[in-house]
Amino acid sequence: MKPFTAVRSESVAALGEVELIRRLGRWLAPVSPPSPRGMGDDCAVLPASRRPQLITVDPLIYGRHFDAGLAPERAGAKLLKRNLSDIAAMGGRPTAAVIALTLDPRVRIDWLRRFHRGLALCARRFGVSIVGGDVAQANGVLAASLTLLGCSTGGRFLERRGARPGDxxxxxxxxxxxxxxxxxxxxxxxxxxxxxxxxxxxxxxxxxxxxxxxxxxxxxxxxxxxxxxxxxxxxxxxxxxxxxxxxxxxxxxxxxxxxxxxxxxxxxxxxxxxxxxxxxxxxxxxxxxxxxxxxxxxxxxxxxxxxxx
Amino acid sequence: MKPFTAVRSESVAALGEVELIRRLGRWLAPVSPPSPRGMGDDCAVLPASRRPQLITVDPLIYGRHFDAGLAPERAGAKLLKRNLSDIAAMGGRPTAAVIALTLDPRVRIDWLRRFHRGLALCARRFGVSIVGGDVAQANGVLAASLTLLGCSTGGRFLERRGARPGDxxxxxxxxxxxxxxxxxxxxxxxxxxxxxxxxxxxxxxxxxxxxxxxxxxxxxxxxxxxxxxxxxxxxxxxxxxxxxxxxxxxxxxxxxxxxxxxxxxxxxxxxxxxxxxxxxxxxxxxxxxxxxxxxxxxxxxxxxxxxxx
Incomplete structure (x- = not known):
């Protein structure tokens, strides 16, 4: 599906920011806790964490990490899974994420809906809450940057350093x-x-x-x-x-x-x-x-x- | 300062990703703890938090939030301060941040150095550690998305809801x-x-x-x-x-x-x-x-x- 449209009524520009954010909340509802634990305030409130935590950030950019040949649901899941792979690499468990969207005004509403549907299904599967985000505008751009938090699964975290000669x-x-x-x-x-x-x-x-x-x-x-x-x-x-x-x-x-x-x-x-x-x-x-x-x-x-x- | 250059040797493309990330580490050194608490691994490890936490994300995009008329140091500080304002709005204290950069290959190295210098000075002033990030490429784009964590300052968080008629x-x-x-x-x-x-x-x-x-x-x-x-x-x-x-x-x-x-x-x-x-x-x-x-x-x-x- 092509993410951009020349038909204004099908584009995010027709919604405007306030209505778009309302819809994002609806699309992400299955994995989005109510405010202040989720979207809707200046920050999201996360519970205290007795264990050390993990944080990582990875983007998904149209033309770099996916193109019009990839179904929007798959692009949405890929954004999260790229980050999940970083949590996996330390031996952690994912907990919560925020997403910064950068959108050309011609981005298709339906593309974005399907993108978030794929993202929400993937988030549910791996136990991730989407707790907040931001929407900004930039011409010619369709990009999403996801920051993912995680925690220990009980043992240590595995770092990159630690190997010895002969290992x-x-x-x-x-x-x-x-x-x-x-x-x-x-x-x-x-x-x-x-x-x-x-x-x-x-x-x-x-x-x-x-x-x-x-x-x-x-x-x-x-x-x-x-x-x-x-x-x-x-x-x-x-x-x-x-x-x-x-x-x-x-x-x-x-x-x-x-x-x-x-x-x-x-x-x-x-x-x-x-x-x-x-x-x-x-x-x-x-x-x-x-x-x-x-x-x-x-x-x-x-x-x-x-x-x- | 114009953030883009036609001179390849002055651009981030001349550095490549590995050297650029090394320099980012140097530019952010005053506020960047050693790995695994900071940059350099798949995730950064954050300490356990006995108090509830805050999370917010806000971007800074060339052409939207700043232009060539703004000194790079000021743009870097503005990226962080936009997010600090969200932590302030809940009554919290900022702790740690990650930054996702999206760069055209023609972005000037010196622009980026000065941007990070401004960011680091601001982070030091407000007690924020920059613990990680990501660098991605997209033509025609110069954007940074910062995710900021915070914690309670002792009392409650102030939410948007809570007012009553007559207040x-x-x-x-x-x-x-x-x-x-x-x-x-x-x-x-x-x-x-x-x-x-x-x-x-x-x-x-x-x-x-x-x-x-x-x-x-x-x-x-x-x-x-x-x-x-x-x-x-x-x-x-x-x-x-x-x-x-x-x-x-x-x-x-x-x-x-x-x-x-x-x-x-x-x-x-x-x-x-x-x-x-x-x-x-x-x-x-x-x-x-x-x-x-x-x-x-x-x-x-x-x-x-x-x-x-």
């Missing part, structure tokens, strides 16, 4: 061909897996793969090491080659580090029992350059997605 | 001519006043004036009433007439409701002692239409700023 690198699911396969909108954020992994002593650090392993994995590498991967072990999505799996991005999988001396076989068995349908692959380890075996795949030969290039 | 309407500072006078960027968010007012039993409800009193004040009106104002009591900024004071917006003042039977003189004296330099004006009361005196100013005759119109 093993694992990845969930499969990589590459995300755009072509529709994975970029159809993926399930790895919240359950992330929470489970945060409770396992074997796991030292974790992140999600969003810009491609070739770019992202460096963030987990202990100083003085680099990832030495076994090319054949990298789990490829159907239709993807190794370069696509390492460099395309939008995988929204978890990449995690398991201690060098951890009982790996028991860890892998326990994961398989907990998540029989989620693939978990050991793809290599962090090594000092001098120790890297000649046949290893060197990540420096591949490139991830870099914004603003 | 008095007060406003801080003066209204109108915000753009012309530079008030729209030079204002001081009323955080101290808001926190003080939230501890006063006389005050029933409060909000900030951002789209003009003529639009905003309705949100405080008890059902079945409307604001009956005394035109001569509305505090005008130098150079502003009544229509501008009621309709222009960007005032970032507090409008609050004091109970009909409250000891008003004592309340006003106490405010004056606490804030000798902040004007506080009683401008009218909420009345049932039948009880409104013939000479009263009727807010329906004026219009506030409505977005998307």
């Amino acid at each position: 093993w690198i694992y990845v969930t699911g499969s990589l590459g061909a995300s755009e072509r396969s529709g994975h970029h909108w159809s993926f399930t954020p790895r919240l359950a897996e992330g929470a489970w992994l945060a409770r396992r002593a074997e796991v030292r650090s974790m992140m999600d793969v969003s810009d491609g392993l070739a770019k992202d994995l460096w963030a987990l590498a202990p100083p003085g090491t680099e990832p030495a991967l076994e090319g054949a072990a990298v789990p490829l999505r159907r239709g993807a080659g190794l370069a696509e799996a390492l460099g395309e991005g939008e995988d929204y999988e978890l990449v995690l580090v398991v201690g060098a001396r951890s009982p790996r076989a028991a860890f892998e068995r326990a994961f398989k029992r907990a998540f029989p349908r989620t693939r978990l692959s050991c793809i290599g380890r962090f090594e000092r350059p001098a120790r890297i075996a000649p046949g290893s795949l060197r990540l420096r030969d591949y490139h991830g997605y870099e914004h603003l290039r | 008095w309407i007060y406003v801080t500072g003066s209204l109108g001519a915000s753009e012309r006078s530079g008030h729209h960027w030079s204002f001081t968010p009323r955080l101290a006043e808001g926190a003080w007012l939230a501890r006063r039993a006389e005050v029933r409800s409060m909000m900030d004036v951002s789209d003009g009193l003529a639009k905003d004040l309705w949100a405080l009106a008890p059902p079945g009433t409307e604001p009956a104002l005394e035109g001569a009591a509305v505090p005008l900024r130098r150079g502003a007439g009544l229509a501008e004071a009621l309709g222009e917006g960007e005032d970032y003042e507090l409008v609050l409701v004091v109970g009909a039977r409250s000891p008003r003189a004592a309340f006003e004296r106490a405010f004056k002692r606490a804030f000798p330099r902040t004007r506080l004006s009683c401008i009218g009361r909420f009345e049932r239409p039948a009880r409104i005196a013939p000479g009263s100013l009727r807010l329906r005759d004026y219009h506030g700023y409505e977005h998307l119109r």
Whole structure:
């Protein structure tokens, strides 16, 4: 569905801000608590939190993260799921979100309705309350920025740092061909897996793969090491080659580090029992350059997605 | 300063995302705690909060909220202050923020540096940590969306609802001519006043004036009433007439409701002692239409700023 319309009566300009915000409230009603816990005041009031919290922000921009070929419901869900993947990457549980919309006056009301319907269904599925937001106008723009809060699921948070030389690198699911396969909108954020992994002593650090392993994995590498991967072990999505799996991005999988001396076989068995349908692959380890075996795949030969290039 | 440049070496495209994020970290260093409390991981980790919290989000968009005539430092401070005004309006204290940037690749590095310098100085002044964010690309756009968290200052939060028929309407500072006078960027968010007012039993409800009193004040009106104002009591900024004071917006003042039977003189004296330099004006009361005196100013005759119109 094309998000812009030349017919004024079908556009958000025909509603104006006050009526648009009223409709946003209706569209989000299933996941939007009453004021002051939700929309309708200067701020939303959130309950006290006995546990440490998480915060992350990610946008969805027309022409960058989706186009007219993607159903609005799927775009709405994708906005939230991009953020959920960041909460999953720390082993957290999502709680509440606010959304800042930036709209051209020609944005179609019906597009926006369907976008919020997809967003609300996804929010309900993952237990997220939409507690507030903002609507602003900018010509030629259709963008939404979502800020998501989360909390601990009981254990620690898994950070990016924590790996040591010799540690093993694992990845969930499969990589590459995300755009072509529709994975970029159809993926399930790895919240359950992330929470489970945060409770396992074997796991030292974790992140999600969003810009491609070739770019992202460096963030987990202990100083003085680099990832030495076994090319054949990298789990490829159907239709993807190794370069696509390492460099395309939008995988929204978890990449995690398991201690060098951890009982790996028991860890892998326990994961398989907990998540029989989620693939978990050991793809290599962090090594000092001098120790890297000649046949290893060197990540420096591949490139991830870099914004603003 | 013009935010866009045709010289590639001066633009963010010459940096690329990774180097840009490194510089953002440097520019924000005075107010940016180390990871995982700040930038650098999938989410930022926030401490547990024993008190209820506040959350609000407001953007700053080139061409809407500022133009090339505004110094970048002032634009950066304005982004934060717009949000601080929402925290002030509930009587809260700001704590932490995340920022989503949307940038055309031609955005000038030096513009962005100065923008973040202004933002960081303002954040330090008001005790706000900048804990994370996101950078995305969109052609022709220069926009930043800031999500701000806050907490209670000890008492309750002041909501928009709570007024009763006959209650008095007060406003801080003066209204109108915000753009012309530079008030729209030079204002001081009323955080101290808001926190003080939230501890006063006389005050029933409060909000900030951002789209003009003529639009905003309705949100405080008890059902079945409307604001009956005394035109001569509305505090005008130098150079502003009544229509501008009621309709222009960007005032970032507090409008609050004091109970009909409250000891008003004592309340006003106490405010004056606490804030000798902040004007506080009683401008009218909420009345049932039948009880409104013939000479009263009727807010329906004026219009506030409505977005998307």
